[in-house]
């Protein structure tokens with residue numbers, strides 16, 4: 387019996403593909419359909435067997451490698467560089483600590499993230515507190531801890547001035563500046579505008595009231611920035627403010643923080659070429675930023691530290707979502723549909739990106755165009771509108787690439803629960819770094835009023 | 844579902860299909876070619892499923908589902924008629 391099975395050929399679903407001109411697929415190269423059976427030498431199938439399907443997989447090796455690449459790009463061009471890990475990009479504590487082990491500070495945009503950073507053991511003075519919402523209580527804690535408070539609006543500035551009457555410490559602050567960098571849409575809802583003079587008004591107010599130390603200038607000009615030159619423009623404008631402060635108020639600005647926004651190797655929806663072929667490299671961004679700062683006119687002693695809050699570019703590629711095929715369907719217009727157990731509830735970024743998808747198992751040479759649906763009973767649950775894949779059958783596995791950024795923070799507990807997150811360490815050992823949710827976990831947060839406890843049907 | 848592959852449709856062993864009436868061409872994977880050859884012998888659906896299960900590591904249910912889909916596509920591309 388056993389020998390007979392072995393002699394049989396491997397089965398694959400019969401497929402017919404139209405070869406007519408004009409229907410060549412974008413991203414239709416063969417290598418993109420090559421199976422991904424292992425990540426860092428660990429079998430994806432075994433991970434799924436052990437930790438369930440779907441499952442998020444993070445490669446510690448890739449995180450460190452990417453970070454070191456970025457760090458080298460900047461430190462080889464500029465003497466004082468500090469990265470701060472953007473918590474909202476992925477704030478699973480184990481992930482944050484990989485970055486902290488590499489030397490990153492923490493960049494947070496809420497008290498929740500702030501407390502996570504403190505909990506992870508980051509010293510207050512190494513936490514950058516961004517964001518438009520900070521309560522009195524939040525600010526007092528940050529001031530007490532010597533954290534770097536990045537002021538977003540005038541109301542916050544006056545709030546801090548008020549708080550300094552209650553606390554003996556001088557807050558260490560920066561202002562967030564927004565500006566025209568030639569990239570649209572322009573992000574002008576956060577911080578003080580450069581061109582209209584708002585930034586100068588805030589700077590003068592901080593220095594003349596003399597209740598806090600203006601230690602830095604910050605901007606975050608946008609996200610997934612495809613132009614390295616936009617950073618050169620931002621760097622010129624912040625350098626201009628810093629040099630102006632030196633001239634007018636005889637004060638040194640300790641750091642210039644250019645925020646995040648470097649593109650990751652993903653493909654934005656609607657672009658014709660894969661992102662990996664078109665996005666600027668860390669060297670491109672570093673070149674634009676560092677040469678601008680070095681030539682801005684600072685003396686050697688007054689050269690500000692350069693802070694970067696890069697998020698997606700540092701983690702996206704290290705993240706994978708592995709799952710299983712639930713069903714195959716043929717839609718009424720003839721298109722193939724594959725229903726998988728991983729949908730937009732886990733993959734917020736599928737609204738922005740055409741995520742690359744690889745089968746896990748070996749398959750023949752034939753491929754077919756398909757729409758990929760998630761498991762939700764909702765029309766919006768489309769992971770890919772159109773992707774070329776070999777014929778996958780129920781129970782086969784697939785991996786969605788480049789999902790490390792924003793998914794493990796923006797995932798929704800909607801219809802389904804969140805799955806395990808597994809880290810493959812640099813030695814190839816796997817660790818659950820976030821447990822899958824259970825019905826009990828979710829019910830624990832709910833409270834049933836007495837009068838609703840009983841019913842008869 | 845029983846199909847008849849249209850008489851003028853040429854299927855090469857490598858899976859290249861040409862429809863002279865429309866000028867359209869298609870590519871079919873090896874198992875698809877095998878199924879078309881079985882169809883040309885006017886075997887019943889069950890006989891085709893049995894023949895495939897005999898040669899491949901699979902079960903009748905899977906083949907039946909896939910055959911159903913494959914037949915629909917052949918009809919959609921006007922390479923076969925239902926009989």
Ligand SMILES: Cc1ncc(COP(=O)(O)O)c(C=O)c1O
Nearest residue numbers: 472606609646647695696697698
């Ligand atoms: C202030 C700030 N810094 C850093 C980041 C990280 O951005 P990215 O992931 O695009 O690098 C963000 C994200 O929006 C942000 O708002």
